[in-house]
Amino acid sequence: MQVVYSPRHLAHDIDTETFMGIAIPANEVAERAERIRTALEADGGFTSMDPTAHGEAPITAIHDERLVRFLEVAWSEVRAQAIPRAFLSADTYPNIAMFEGMSPDAIERLVREPSHVGGRAGFWGLDSAAPLVAGTYDAACAAVDVALTTMDLVLDGATTAYGLCRPPGHHAARSMYGGYCFFNNAAIVAHAIATSTGERVSILDVDYHHGNGTQQIFWRRGDIRYISIHADPARAYPYFLGHAEETGEGDGAGENVNIPLRAGATDADYLEATDRAIEAIGGAPGSIVVVSLGFDTYGLDPIGDFALTTSVYHEVGRRVAALGRRLVILQEGGYHRPSLGENARAWLRGAEGRSFEPLPVAGFTEQGTVV
Numbered sequence: 423m424q425v426v427y428s429p430r431h432l433a434h435d436i437d438t439e440t441f442m443g444i445a446i447p448a449n450e451v452a453e454r455a456e457r458i459r460t461a462l463e464a465d466g467g468f469t470s471m472d473p474t475a476h477g478e479a480p481i482t483a484i485h486d487e488r489l490v491r492f493l494e495v496a497w498s499e500v501r502a503q504a505i506p507r508a509f510l511s512a513d514t515y516p517n518i519a520m521f522e523g524m525s526p527d528a529i530e531r532l533v534r535e536p537s538h539v540g541g542r543a544g545f546w547g548l549d550s551a552a553p554l555v556a557g558t559y560d561a562a563c564a565a566v567d568v569a570l571t572t573m574d575l576v577l578d579g580a581t582t583a584y585g586l587c588r589p590p591g592h593h594a595a596r597s598m599y600g601g602y603c604f605f606n607n608a609a610i611v612a613h614a615i616a617t618s619t620g621e622r623v624s625i626l627d628v629d630y631h632h633g634n635g636t637q638q639i640f641w642r643r644g645d646i647r648y649i650s651i652h653a654d655p656a657r658a659y660p661y662f663l664g665h666a667e668e669t670g671e672g673d674g675a676g677e678n679v680n681i682p683l684r685a686g687a688t689d690a691d692y693l694e695a696t697d698r699a700i701e702a703i704g705g706a707p708g709s710i711v712v713v714s715l716g717f718d719t720y721g722l723d724p725i726g727d728f729a730l731t732t733s734v735y736h737e738v739g740r741r742v743a744a745l746g747r748r749l750v751i752l753q754e755g756g757y758h759r760p761s762l763g764e765n766a767r768a769w770l771r772g773a774e775g776r777s778f779e780p781l782p783v784a785g786f787t788e789q790g791t792v793v
C-alpha cells in the first residue's frame with residue numbers, strides 16, 4: 423500500500439495543551455506520526471511518498487475563508503499583540519446563550535470577530551485543547567495535501583491508500599477549528615471526490631471521538647453519507663454532538679449515522695458496531711469510502727475508555743475492505759504512542775487482505791508490561 427507522508431507536520435511542534443483550566447502534556451504530538459511512519463517502514467509492505475501541492479481551493483470549498491485567514495495569521499498576531507504565551511489558546515468562547523433572545527438577523531449584523539487574538543481564537547475555536555503555534559498553519563496545509571494526494575492515488579486506480587495526516591481533521595467544522603484539528607482533511611477529500619466523480623461518497627469515522635466537524639459540514643448534503651462509531655457524547659468529547667438521533671436534515675435526511683458506544687466497549691462490541699456501519703455504507707451507492715482512522719479506541723489510550731486490542735484493528739480493516747469499495751484512509755487520533763505503529767500496521771494490512779503478525783515494540787507489550 424502507498425503511504426503519503428510529509429515531514430511538514432513537525433512544524434506543528436506541540437508539547438502542552440490546556441485541559442479544564444490547566445496546562446497538561448500534549449496528547450497530539452509529532453511523535454505519533456513518526457511512530458506510525460517507522461512501523462510501516464519496518465513492515466516492508468508499504469511504500470512512502472511525498473504529497474503534491476493542491477493549493478487553497480479545496481480547503482475553501484469546505485471551510486469559511488475567514489477561518490483560513492485567521493489560522494494563517496494567528497501566530498503572528500500573538501506576537502504582534504505581545505501575548506507572552508508559548509501557544510495560542512482562547513480567552514473567551516461565544517456560548518450560544520450569550521445571544522439568547524436576539525434574532526438570527528441581529529446576531530448576523532451585530533456579533534463580530536474581535537481584534538484581540540484571544541477573542542479571535544474564541545470566535546473561531548471550539549475548545550482549549552487545540553494549541554496553535556508558529557508552524558501550525560503550514561502543518562495543517564500539509565495535512566490537507568497529504569489527504570488529497572492519497573485521494574489522487576485512489577482516483578488513479580489504487581484499491582486502498584493511506585494518508586498519514588497530522589494534525590487530524592474531523593473536529594474542524596466549516597467555520598471552526600478545535601479538538602487538535604484545524605482543517606477537516608476527510609471532509610475536503612470527500613467533497614473533492616464527489617465533485618470530480620459525480621458519485622456519492624461515504625465517510626466511515628472510527629476515531630474514538632465523534633467527528634462533529636464532518637457531521638456539520640455534510641449535515642444537509644445528500645451526496646455524502648457520514649457514519650461514525652464513537653464514545654457516547656454524554657460522557658466524552660465533543661459532548662454536544664454525536665447522539666444516535668442526529669440523522670441529518672433536508673437533502674441530508676437519513677445520511678448521518680451515529681453509533682455511540684458505552685465505556686469499556688470490547689472487541690466484540692466494536693465488531694458488532696462495525697457491521698452496522700458497513701451495512702449503512704452498503705445502503706448508499708458509490709465506489710469510494712473515506713476512512714477517518716483513529717486509534718484512541720485502543721484499551722491503553724490515555725484519553726479514551728474503550729477496551730480494544732490490536733487484533734481487532736486487523737479484523738475491522740478486513741471487514742471494511744470486504745465491502746469491495748476503494749478506500750482513502752486518513753489518520754485522525756490515537757494517543758497511546760507505543761502501540762500506534764502496530765495498530766496502524768494491523769488495520770492497513772487487514773484492509774489489504776494480508777495477515778498480521780505482531781512485531782516487538784521496545785519497552786511495550788499489549789498487556790502494558792515493560793519488557
Ligand code: Q9C
Nearest residue numbers: 441551590601602659754755
Ligand atoms: N484530557 C482527536 O482525537 N479533549 N481529537 C482532550 C484530554 C480533546 C480529540 C481531553 C480531545 C480531542 C482527533
Ligand code: ZN
Nearest residue numbers: 629630631755
Ligand atoms: Zn479522537
